[in-house]
Amino acid sequence: MPARCANCQSHLPLSLAADGGPILCVQCKRPNWVSIFPALHTNVLSAPPVLPAEPPAPGEAACFYSPQRRATQSCSHCGVLISDIWAAHWGQEVVCLKCLDHLRDKGRDQRFEKKRMLWDNIALAFALVPFTLFFWWAVFLTAPAALFIALRFWKGPFSMVPRTRFRMALALLISFLQLAVIITGFLALLFDIAWLKNL
């Protein structure tokens, strides 16, 4: 597979990079600085080798998912015996494809996680929305939402990169103040009306 221009993704003439300087893309004329590693020269075009069906010999373990295949490894998470076609290498570990899917979706292990919601940012955004010029009226919805999110997700999970609870605390404080103002306003209005009615 050839190296490609970072800008237009057309092929880069690597022969021009001999002097170590930037390579000028022939298509978009932008200079490219390229780090090339040996993996570029491996034959990636060939299809993956077809694994021969190896039925287990008498006394040998069979793959849990494909019993017609001989088990060669065991999943480091669930422990079942699996053949090569059911094994995925994840860093130093070997996991079966079902475990891999489960670990990636449920995110029980940080090493396999693929996505996290940043609830502290969401809570803070809800708390700050009413301060914008056009959406001040949304405070009746956003303040309770921000308060709920801040309380519900106080213990996380946060970003994978560790950080403080400052955003969550700020969202909690702002939404609490907003709710306090709303409730006070309503009560004042309510009492005023009652007082007027009594008159």
Added chain:
Amino acid sequence: MKKSFGEYRWLAGKGRYEGSLWLGGDHLLVIENSGFIFPFSESYRRIDFKNIQTVSVATTRKGLLTSVLLIALLALFGWGIIDNYSEDRGLSIFWGVLASPILIALLFNWAKGPTTICRLQTAVQILKLKPLNRLKTAQRFMADLAPFCDEHQSALKSSTPPIPGSPPAAMGETLGFKIKELWPGSPLVVGSLVLVMVSSAVSAGELFVKGMPYYFLDALLSVAAVCLIVTSAARIARFRAPGALRWAVWGNVVLTVIGIVFAYGTMFFHIIDGSINVASRVKKGISTELSVWSQMADADMQTYGSFGWVLVCMSVLAFLLALIGLPAAGGRTRTLEQAPPAQPPPPPPPVELS
């Protein structure tokens, strides 16, 4: 922001909009953020060092464009400072306060160096590394990453010689890479640019022509032009469009956004101004009603003062941008001359046998 956690060491990115890059034991962790103003979620990609084929960095014109925009804004505010310096010192200081963060942003943009786009290539993907948006950062990242990739690919280096001849260009397509095609041309984009030219000409004249019909025509053309130019922007984003066309369409999108903000601003201005007038008339006992639309339709250069010229300049800029992009919008009609069919080689001369 922490510089390390668990097995990871920070490489680039502040973790705001563009995400961040972390060096793990045997892989590179790419954290991608998505959201609006705040990042609301993080996605994680782990690229094994042994699979990384290339990291390429190319310079872009984003930094230059940012500088041009900031300088234009500075010039506008500078005009405000100079214009009001002798008459209204307070207003002049106000413009100065507005200009100072822009000046700081401009200096910051220059200090950070050229802007770049960076892509990491493996056998099955080409990944854009958003945090590497400056040349200095990208080069530092490449220097940090290279030893780890070399170490994990040392076996490949010794065992697999380079394969002569590059694989066919269809490789990317077969693997589903987003390799953009050349701009084929589009009547929609041509039409939208023509409409932008007409609309901007009409908009420029709006300040000199009073009356509701002209104002209605201007509004109608503007709305149509906005819809079409946004559609055109979405269309050209799917192709490798020529620079002039991209400047024309995206420039007009930016001008459109500024125009919408200004339109809202002028509407508020007229509502407030009209309300004050109505209030004062009511106080005097004169019966009157607030008509914002007729006020806006009858607004002229005298109403807006020097701000009116800014609106005229914007219209002229929109017109010129559309004009620049128009020749490229239709696409290049490539007439490939067909090579004549190959002639059979001439028969060898008869060998004379003596």
